[in-house]
Amino acid sequence: MEIKIERAKTLKQKPDQNNLGFGKYFTDHMFMIDWDQDQGWHDARIVPYGPIPMDPATMVLHYAQETFEGLKAYRNPNGDILLFRPEMNARRMINSNKRICMAELPEEMFVEAVEAIVKYEQDWIPTAPNTSLYIRPVTFATEAGVGVHPAKSYKFVIILSPVGNYYPEGVNPVKIWVEDEFVRAVKGGTGFTKCGGNYAASIAAQVKAEQNGYTQVLWLDGVHRKYVEEVGTMNVMFLINDTVVTAALEGSVLPGVTRDSIIHILKDWGYKVEERDLSIDELMEAGRTGALKEAWGTGTAAVISPIGELCYKGEKVTINGFETGELTQKLYDTLTGIQWGRLEDKYHWTKLVK
Incomplete structure (x- = not known):
């Protein structure tokens, strides 16, 4: 892929690395490539x-044809740049x-684009x-027009942000509100995709959770309001007795x-992992009994974000004395350790940016 480069005339002052927060600062450059029916993917740069100029009739603004991803670049102890399973x-x-009927960027082009922009902005x-x-x-x-149909043109963009911990609590237990009014997704919908609409649908419950003093929302299934x-913004796992349970x-x-x-x-360490339906009643009972x-x-x-408390229909259960568990910490x-290159990557998950 030929990538043209236009250098910014003025470079930004880099933020304090010890006070980054999450998603507050952005680098000097971004990657872009366009797609249309005649040319396919073209004009990588x-x-x-x-800002990205946009017609008021641009279809993403009206019909939400949009998807996104999230990954990270790390410096290992030798100063090399690592990606994790891009x-x-x-x-x-x-x-x-x-699922959203959009143009698909091939895997090799996606990875090449990520490597190119990360390497160019490596000082960040x-x-x-x-x-x-x-x-x-x-x-x-990016097609301009009002009418519900797959657009005829798209743009793929990569932006970069130096970050610290996602939650203000850092790697400490958070309080979780179990949501039984709103739903996020149903089978047959877009729950398995990473599209903005899923996250827009989650905001009302997130606001409610925060108003009640909770950091995040635990979603139940959209049909029965029963299964975890x-x-x-995360998958969730529970160590119940000696088995780790997570949604399938x-x-x-x-x-x-x-x-x-x-x-x-977990499986490599010999733990039993069950990917199955876990009812909120079963989970709360496990919390009550220990x-x-x-x-x-x-x-x-x-x-990994430890969970220290669940609240469901007014009932609260505390997990592991509201302390980070031994297994949780070991997993983190x-x-x-693998991501930052401090431990051996025996799974071959990291990718060196050359």
């Missing part, structure tokens, strides 16, 4: 970060785009503990890259 993000975006990769460069690819419809699915991938749950990695590690030993969310942004240390 790295350009200064800035091919999985590429494949997930392909599947998301298929932070080196302070627990920091990384967050990578946000997004595809959206996801936690906000049946169309309403996002196939997380971190989820897949954690399941792989069978629920640990719980955590998994996702690229937060990596192992996965981040």
Whole structure:
């Protein structure tokens, strides 16, 4: 892929690495490539970060044909740049785009684009503990016109953001509100895709959770309001007695890259992992009796987020004394150790940016 480069005339002052937050700062440049029916994908370029001109009738604004991804770049102890399983993000975006009837960027082009922009902006990769460069690819419809049909043109963009911890709590337990009024997704819908509409649908419940003093929302299935699915922006796992239980991938749950990695590690360590329907009643009963030993969310942004409390219909259960569990911490240390190049990558998950 030939990539043209337009360098920004003025470069930004880089933020304090010890006070990055998440998604607050963006690098000097972004990657862009366009698609239309006649040319396919064309005009790959790295350009200064800035506004994207858009006609008021641009179809993404009216019919939400949009998908996105999230991955990170890390500095290992030798100063090399590592990506973590970028091919999985590429494949997930392909599947998301298929469902939304959008042009699909081939896996090799996705990975090449990510490597190109990360390498060009490598001075933005932070080196302070627990920091990384967050990578946000997004595809959206660019055809101007009012009428519900697949657009005839699209744009794929990658922006970059140096980040610290996703949650203000850091790697400490969070309080979770179990949502039984609103639903996020149903089987046959777009729950398995990473599209903006899923997240827009989640905001009302997130606001309600925060008003009640909770950090995130635990979603139940959209049909029965009974079975546990996801936690906000993350997949979720529960250690019940000696078994780790998580929702199966049946169309309403996002196939997380971190989820897949954690399941792989758990099985490698000899843990029993069940991907199945888990009712909220079974989960709360496990919390009451102490069978629920640990719980955590998994996702690229937060990596692993320990869960210390669940609230469902006014009842609260505390998990592991509201402390990070031994297994949760071990999983976090192992996965981040691989991602930052501090531990051996025996799974061959990391990709060196040359």
